[in-house]
Amino acid sequence: MAQSTLDSMPGASTGTVVITEPLNFWGGKRVKPREEKNAEPVFEPATGRVLCQMVPCGAEEVDEAIQSAYAAYQKWSKMAGMERARVMLEAARIIRERREKIAKLEAINNGKTITEALVNIDISWKSIEYYAGLAGTLAGQHIQLPGGAFAYSRREPLGVCVGIGAWNFPFVIATMKSAPALACGNAIVYKPSPMAPVTAVILAEIYKEAGVPDGLFCVVQGGAETGSLLCHHPKVAKVSFTGSVPTGKKVMEMSAKSVKQVTLELGGKSPLIIFKDCELENAVKGALMANFLTQGQVCCNGTRVFVQREIMPQFLEEVVKRTKAIPVGDPLLGSTRMGPLISKPQLEKVLGFVSQAKKEGARVLCGGDPFVPSDPKLKGGYFMSPCVLGTSNTLVNGGTAHAQSALFFNTQSLSTDNCRDDMTCVKEEIFGPVMSVLPFDTEEEVIQRANNTTFGLASGVFTRDISRAHRVAASMEAGTCFINNYNINPIELPFGGYKMSGFGRENGQVTIEYYSQLKTVVVEMGDVESLF
Numbered sequence: 001m002a003q004s005t006l007d008s009m010p011g012a013s014t015g016t017v018v019i020t021e022p023l024n025f026w027g028g029k030r031v032k033p034r035e036e037k038n039a040e041p042v043f044e045p046a047t048g049r050v051l052c053q054m055v056p057c058g059a060e061e062v063d064e065a066i067q068s069a070y071a072a073y074q075k076w077s078k079m080a081g082m083e084r085a086r087v088m089l090e091a092a093r094i095i096r097e098r099r100e101k102i103a104k105l106e107a108i109n110n111g112k113t114i115t116e117a118l119v120n121i122d123i124s125w126k127s128i129e130y131y132a133g134l135a136g137t138l139a140g141q142h143i144q145l146p147g148g149a150f151a152y153s154r155r156e157p158l159g160v161c162v163g164i165g166a167w168n169f170p171f172v173i174a175t176m177k178s179a180p181a182l183a184c185g186n187a188i189v190y191k192p193s194p195m196a197p198v199t200a201v202i203l204a205e206i207y208k209e210a211g212v213p214d215g216l217f218c219v220v221q222g223g224a225e226t227g228s229l230l231c232h233h234p235k236v237a238k239v240s241f242t243g244s245v246p247t248g249k250k251v252m253e254m255s256a257k258s259v260k261q262v263t264l265e266l267g268g269k270s271p272l273i274i275f276k277d278c279e280l281e282n283a284v285k286g287a288l289m290a291n292f293l294t295q296g297q298v299c300c301n302g303t304r305v306f307v308q309r310e311i312m313p314q315f316l317e318e319v320v321k322r323t324k325a326i327p328v329g330d331p332l333l334g335s336t337r338m339g340p341l342i343s344k345p346q347l348e349k350v351l352g353f354v355s356q357a358k359k360e361g362a363r364v365l366c367g368g369d370p371f372v373p374s375d376p377k378l379k380g381g382y383f384m385s386p387c388v389l390g391t392s393n394t395l396v397n398g399g400t401a402h403a404q405s406a407l408f409f410n411t412q413s414l415s416t417d418n419c420r421d422d423m424t425c426v427k428e429e430i431f432g433p434v435m436s437v438l439p440f441d442t443e444e445e446v447i448q449r450a451n452n453t454t455f456g457l458a459s460g461v462f463t464r465d466i467s468r469a470h471r472v473a474a475s476m477e478a479g480t481c482f483i484n485n486y487n488i489n490p491i492e493l494p495f496g497g498y499k500m501s502g503f504g505r506e507n508g509q510v511t512i513e514y515y516s517q518l519k520t521v522v523v524e525m526g527d528v529e530s531l532f
């Protein structure tokens with residue numbers, strides 16, 4: 001039944017797909033859950049309909065998957081890097097060939113638009129190609145020692161790694177973790193989020209078809225309990241986790257018990273700083289890209305948009321105009337630019353942040369309401385209108401005549417400072433399509449405010465002043481700083497957090513370090529000089 005889910009895809013439209021095949025994969029095949037108890041419905045976000053059941057794996061199933069991964073690791077780790085590369089390149093080729101079908105399934109399960117899902121699938125095969133390219137380059141050093149003795153280091157895999165993923169980029173996260181792991185000679189057991197369990201098993205089938213040993217990439221379904229079984233398992237060498245800060249802390253704590261290596265990709269509340277000397281149209285486009293991809297459910301989003309006071313009115317006018325024009329609706333339509341949020345509770349949580357923002361004095365410049373598309377089949381979907389939370393204090397402090405004409409200002413707002421750094425919507429990760437816009441006056445002030453957060457995943461700056469751009473980039477307490485763009489994350493670039501956004505890196509050459517270890521081999525060429 002290897003491709004039956006995908007084979008049903010070409011004619012599929014929103015509201016028509018039901019998945020009944022098992023979603024676990026180990027020992028080279030899909031594996032039926034041992035018992036159906038604790039099954040959880042998985043919803044299609046665009047319709048609210050049940051897409052499939054997610055049945056969590058228990059201790060015996062987790063152990064079976066890990067044993068199967070360990071057996072595969074014994075074979076795979078002994079192959080030359082170039083041999084591993086060949087298999088990985090074949091997997092990348094198959095993904096490329098099936099990109100439309102996989103993207104469709106991803107859009108149906110996650111709610112992101114087909115346009116974005118296709119970009120995600122392209123990132124996935126590129127990731128596998130990139131690490132296949134590095135697999136043959138893994139090497140150690142040769143070090144000369146006195147008396148002709150020498151030493152060398154070998155770069156070796158860690159063993160069985162565990163990947164625990166979030167629901168916002170299901171296929172991408174599975175490949176971002178497995179590609180470097182496999183390139184280094186490891187096996188990996190992957191647990192997708194219980195809300196987006198559908199596409200990881202497709203990746204497992206593709207790796208199998210490409211020729212990896214059975215068990216090399218396993219998929220176990222489940223939530224917190226299954227995740228914790230993985231983190232506690234003695235045969236697991238490393239856990240790479242993507243998700244929230246509270247769960248990341250638990251993963252670290254559990255992994256510490258048996259001294260497993262850990263990579264944590266956690267949340268963010270990233271600043272995007274827009275100076276008055278920016279190219280305004282690009283800054284507006286950048287702010288939209290920083291906030292509204294995947295319905296705003298992106299960890300590195302620049303959700304605190306600091307705008308220099310002098311250009312605030314023009315910026316807001318343009319950003320609001322474009323936000324209102326975002327077509328929200330059926331994710332499978334090529335013209336849609338925003339689909340539904342992942343779940344009903346997530347939608348309620350995000351709408352709750354908007355109401356809280358209003359209570360705390362923020363001004364809703366547009367959106368922030370539940371949205372019901374006109375297509376009747378989407379009535380039960382988890383849609384909302386993209387939201388900009390703003391400020392109008394620019395008008396009393398140096399606003400221009402232009403500002404007075406902006407449609408969304410009314411006279412009562414003229415003396416109110418609406419969005420402030422201490423508001424919940426500005427401090428906490430919302431994980432939805434909500435942009436908070438804040439005014440600033442000086443570079444020094446905005447750097448201090450931008451860094452005043454426990455998160456540190458990303459940051460951005462728009463300016464035409466080259467010195468300022470690099471000065472600000474150097475001052476950001478964040479793993480990435482985008483200059484004059486936002487959310488550009490190609491596979492070649494290291495990605496990861498500062499502060500409570502996590503540690504370790506994904507993507508880029510450096511990730512090889514996080515999936516391998518060095519062995520030092522010391523060679524004596526003469527006699528042993530003993531002190532005894």
Ligand SMILES: NC(=O)C1=CN([C@@H]2O[C@H](COP(=O)(O)OP(=O)(O)OC[C@H]3O[C@@H](n4cnc5c(N)ncnc54)[C@H](O)[C@@H]3O)[C@@H](O)[C@H]2O)C=CC1
Binds near residue numbers: 225231245248268
């Ligand atoms: N940094 C990022 O890329 C992401 C951050 N988030 C943040 O997390 C929030 C909640 O999203 P969730 O998916 O519910 O995140 P979460 O942190 O609850 O779950 C992430 C993954 O960890 C697993 N998990 C949960 N409890 C576990 C435990 N005790 N031991 C081991 N694994 C466990 C989940 O099943 C899922 O696969 C979002 O609102 C957002 O703030 C969510 C998705 C991605």
